[in-house]
Amino acid sequence: MSEYHKQIFAALLGLLYMVAGAATFIALAAPEIRIxxxxxxxxxxxxxxxxLVIGSTLFYGYFELSKGIHEGVAFLHVGIAxxxxxxxIWLLSTGAEFVTMAxxxxxxxxxxxxxxxxxxxxxxxxxxxxxxxxxxxxxxxGLLRD
Amino acid sequence: MKEVISVALTGNPNVGKTTLFNALTGARQHxxxxxxxxxEKKMGTLEYAxxxxxxxxxxxxxSLTAYSADEVIARNFIIDDRPDxxxxxxxxxxxxxxxxxxMQLAELGRPVIIALNMxxxxxxxxxxxxxxxxxxxxxxxxxxxxxxxGEGMAExxxxxxxxxxxxxxxxxxxxxxxxxxxxxxxxxxxxxxxxALANRYxxxxxxxxxxxxxxDVRRGVSESSVADAVFAKLETIDFDEYEAxxxxxxxxxxxxxxxxxxxxxxxxxxxxxxxxxxxxxxxLGIPIFLALMWxxxxxxxxxxxxxxxGIEHIFSWLGEGVAESIAPAWLASLLxxxxxxxxxxxxxxxxxxxxxxxxxxxxxxSGYLARGAFIMDRLMYAIGLPGKSFIPMLMGFGCNVPxxxxxxxxxxxxxxLITILVNPFISCGAxxxxxxxxxxxxxxxxxxxxxxxxxxxxxxxxxxxxxxFSSTVLKGESSPFIMEMPPYRIPTLKNAMLNMWEKGSTYxxxxxxxxxxxxxxxxxxxxxxVGVEFGSAESFAGMIGKLIEPLVAPLGxxxxxxVALIFGFVAKEIVVxxxxxxYGADEGSAALSDALLADPALSAAGALAVMVFVLLYMPCVAxxxxxxKETGSWGWAxxxxxxxxxxxxxxxxxxxxxxxxxxxGP
Numbered sequence: 001m002s003e004y005h006k007q008i009f010a011a012l013l014g015l016l017y018m019v020a021g022a023a024t025f026i027a028l029a030a031p032e033i034r035i036x037x038x039x040x041x042x043x044x045x046x047x048x049x050x051x052l053v054i055g056s057t058l059f060y061g062y063f064e065l066s067k068g069i070h071e072g073v074a075f076l077h078v079g080i081a082x083x084x085x086x087x088x089i090w091l092l093s094t095g096a097e098f099v100t101m102a103x104x105x106x107x108x109x110x111x112x113x114x115x116x117x118x119x120x121x122x123x124x125x126x127x128x129x130x131x132x133x134x135x136x137x138x139x140x141x142g143l144l145r146d
Numbered sequence: 147m148k149e150v151i152s153v154a155l156t157g158n159p160n161v162g163k164t165t166l167f168n169a170l171t172g173a174r175q176h177x178x179x180x181x182x183x184x185x186e187k188k189m190g191t192l193e194y195a196x197x198x199x200x201x202x203x204x205x206x207x208x209s210l211t212a213y214s215a216d217e218v219i220a221r222n223f224i225i226d227d228r229p230d231x232x233x234x235x236x237x238x239x240x241x242x243x244x245x246x247x248x249m250q251l252a253e254l255g256r257p258v259i260i261a262l263n264m265x266x267x268x269x270x271x272x273x274x275x276x277x278x279x280x281x282x283x284x285x286x287x288x289x290x291x292x293x294x295x296g297e298g299m300a301e302x303x304x305x306x307x308x309x310x311x312x313x314x315x316x317x318x319x320x321x322x323x324x325x326x327x328x329x330x331x332x333x334x335x336x337x338x339x340x341x342a343l344a345n346r347y348x349x350x351x352x353x354x355x356x357x358x359x360x361x362d363v364r365r366g367v368s369e370s371s372v373a374d375a376v377f378a379k380l381e382t383i384d385f386d387e388y389e390a391x392x393x394x395x396x397x398x399x400x401x402x403x404x405x406x407x408x409x410x411x412x413x414x415x416x417x418x419x420x421x422x423x424x425x426x427x428x429x430l431g432i433p434i435f436l437a438l439m440w441x442x443x444x445x446x447x448x449x450x451x452x453x454x455x456g457i458e459h460i461f462s463w464l465g466e467g468v469a470e471s472i473a474p475a476w477l478a479s480l481l482x483x484x485x486x487x488x489x490x491x492x493x494x495x496x497x498x499x500x501x502x503x504x505x506x507x508x509x510x511x512s513g514y515l516a517r518g519a520f521i522m523d524r525l526m527y528a529i530g531l532p533g534k535s536f537i538p539m540l541m542g543f544g545c546n547v548p549x550x551x552x553x554x555x556x557x558x559x560x561x562x563l564i565t566i567l568v569n570p571f572i573s574c575g576a577x578x579x580x581x582x583x584x585x586x587x588x589x590x591x592x593x594x595x596x597x598x599x600x601x602x603x604x605x606x607x608x609x610x611x612x613x614x615f616s617s618t619v620l621k622g623e624s625s626p627f628i629m630e631m632p633p634y635r636i637p638t639l640k641n642a643m644l645n646m647w648e649k650g651s652t653y654x655x656x657x658x659x660x661x662x663x664x665x666x667x668x669x670x671x672x673x674x675x676v677g678v679e680f681g682s683a684e685s686f687a688g689m690i691g692k693l694i695e696p697l698v699a700p701l702g703x704x705x706x707x708x709v710a711l712i713f714g715f716v717a718k719e720i721v722v723x724x725x726x727x728x729y730g731a732d733e734g735s736a737a738l739s740d741a742l743l744a745d746p747a748l749s750a751a752g753a754l755a756v757m758v759f760v761l762l763y764m765p766c767v768a769x770x771x772x773x774x775k776e777t778g779s780w781g782w783a784x785x786x787x788x789x790x791x792x793x794x795x796x797x798x799x800x801x802x803x804x805x806x807x808x809x810x811g812p
Contacts (some may be wrong), residue, residue, distance in 0.1 A: 093448035
């Protein structure tokens with residue numbers, strides 16, 4: 001895929017992460033605004049910070065690529081990697097929580113709990129996964145293996 | 147008389163100087179695959195073409211700026227001992243960085259030969275280096291060598307003997323621009339008036355070093371008859387600006403040479419280059435570092451939860467079994483309250499410890515932690531602190547004892563002392579159980595955030611303490627930090643697991659040793675004198691705790707916490723095991739959690755104060771002993787204890803009252 005596709009991908013995904021991060025902080029400052037809950041966004045400073053960091057990294061990549069700086073692709077790749085790492089962290093954390101509830105607390109896992117567990121880190125991470133499938137090999141080719 | 151030719155072998159760290167030295171002289175010096183193996187000069191001799199060649203292997207150096215002791219040794223040898231030939235060993239696979247030293251060597255006016263080493267690695271990677279073109283551009287001989295196989299040794303020796311016999315000195319230097327050159331010329335004119343200086347130093351090099359603000363050279367010139375005139379001239383310039391300009395000019399020259407001599411050296415960015423471009427970015431580097439560290443603690447807390455619950459259930463079952471089946475009652479209490487309540491209360495956190503070490507091992511193995519040091523160095527150096535100290539600080543997340551021993555790599559004694567004194571503020575693994583216990587009980591889903599905050603607080607206190615020491619009791623100038631970045635690697639699970647086991651198993655050993663003994667002592671103190679209720683205020687433990695209670699009461703803590711904190715001095719995990727014994731939690735940490743939650747003397751604000759106090763209050767016995775050993779002074783070890791206690795008390799006090807205001811007190 002061309003550099004133009006990478007540019008568009010970095011801009012859109014970066015924007016989505018930044019909007020989600022900003023919404024997380026809005027939800028924290030004004031919990032009475034419940035509109036974001038539909039998107040799994042609740043007030044969480046650390047989660048919001050992570051979303052903003054991923055979004056900024058991707059958007060930085062977009063800016064460099066749009067200025068014709070080829071090396072800006074590094075920000076796209078690292079942004080995708082960060083999105084996947086944090087998606088995985090959320091997945092493992094939620095999984096561990098459900099296992100604890102099911103095995104030791106005898107609490108059944110309800111549909112509402114599953115719906116609440118679907119947060120931006122997870123569903124935006126899926127979009128990042130698409131980027132990883134498209135450009136992952138190009139990124140990891142230069143890394144050494146033990 | 148037989149002809150003797152002296153040769154200095156110099157170059158960047160880890161370019162294969164010692165391998166080349168061994169290949170030339172037949173010596174068996176230790177060779178390592180990391181920078182800094184050679185820390186002092188070594189000598190060897192050989193016979194070649196009728197001459198005795200004396201080879202001196204100098205410590206690796208990135209420049210002739212001489213920031214560290216190793217660099218001073220290397221530079222002074224070339225200047226003072228005036229070897230007939232200087233051989234710079236250059237890593238052919240990393241030409242750009244290596245040629246910076248070449249640019250500086252060229253200014254010394256000595257005959258220089260380039261040994262283009264590791265050519266096999268560079269060519270294997272696809273680089274194409276034209277050494278003849280490189281020799282023309284540098285105006286010095288360039289010989290291809292492979293130290294490990296001995297390839298190119300005869301050619302190198304031939305060039306050494308040839309250039310020494312001809313007595314040819316290197317005269318080509320790069321220009322630094324009209325203004326700088328005019329200033330250099332003026333300074334050379336002044337320096338030339340002192341014959342002692344003119345005989346000892348190449349004057350152009352001396353002038354450049356003075357303009358770059360070299361402290362060592364300034365000291366040398368200060369004894370000269372022209373010192374006043376030199377320093378008066380130097381007063382008019384900005385050293386940092388000139389140093390930056392000179393560095394730019396050297397890199398400009400390298401940038402002009404490289405594409406002509408190495409057709410495939412200017413290569414496409416690798417994965418490592420790409421990651422570095424982002425994670426060391428001026429704006430994004432620190433936020434990414436903080437986000438990843440937060441992710442590590444979130445994972446440590448969340449993923450360990452089902453494992454912790456499992457271990458709790460095992461200890462609960464054991465505790466019930468002991469209570470039901472063992473007689474007499476005192477033995478059941480010893481095993482239930484002392485051993486299971488104490489050691490069990492600590493073992494329950496083994497999953498957290500292992501998961502944290504696994505994540506740190508993966509980050510370390512991948513090469514990212516080295517970048518963490520680089521990113522934080524910029525922040526630390528900006529506030530005038532020793533940047534090199536961040537590596538021992540990172541090691542402190544595991545255990546402060548090896549971290550303090552690692553400060554031996556810091557050359558400057560003052561920097562080293564500051565690093566030792568602030569290291570106990572970096573939260574070691576032993577303190578994690580305390581945070582997990584209190585954060586889990588009082589902060590539920592936010593426990594991961596709270597623990598992350600505690601770790602960040604430790605780093606901040608360490609940084610600000612270092613700043614305080616460097617501007618008061620340990621005044622001085624910090625040396626800049628030069629660090630070679632290892633390439634990124636995809637770490638294997640096997641290596642990460644081995645690393646995790648190596649570090650985590652010491653925690654298990656402690657549980658069976660010092661923590662068990664500590665728990666038994668606390669059990670004894672909580673059980674006697676005979677006839678008192680176990681763990682009551684009338685027991686020995688209660689008497690000791692009541693004595694100290696007035697000191698911790700302003701922090702929202704009671705006598706039980708005071709006793710636990712005293713025993714935490716032996717090893718920080720004992721804080722948890724002591725609480726397990728004192729609260730009679732013989733059913734694992736679930737019972738202890740419930741007991742803490744039910745204790746009316748404790749609140750969320752008090753829990754935060756405990757975590758802050760445990761983070762900062764004093765180094766454990768082992769850390770104190772290593773501080774004494776490494777500083778050679780009981781005074782500094784005592785200072786570390788007193789300073790830690792004072793800082794811990796004040797910050798815990800502030801935390802308790804601030805948190806009480808925001809989230810409610812008892």
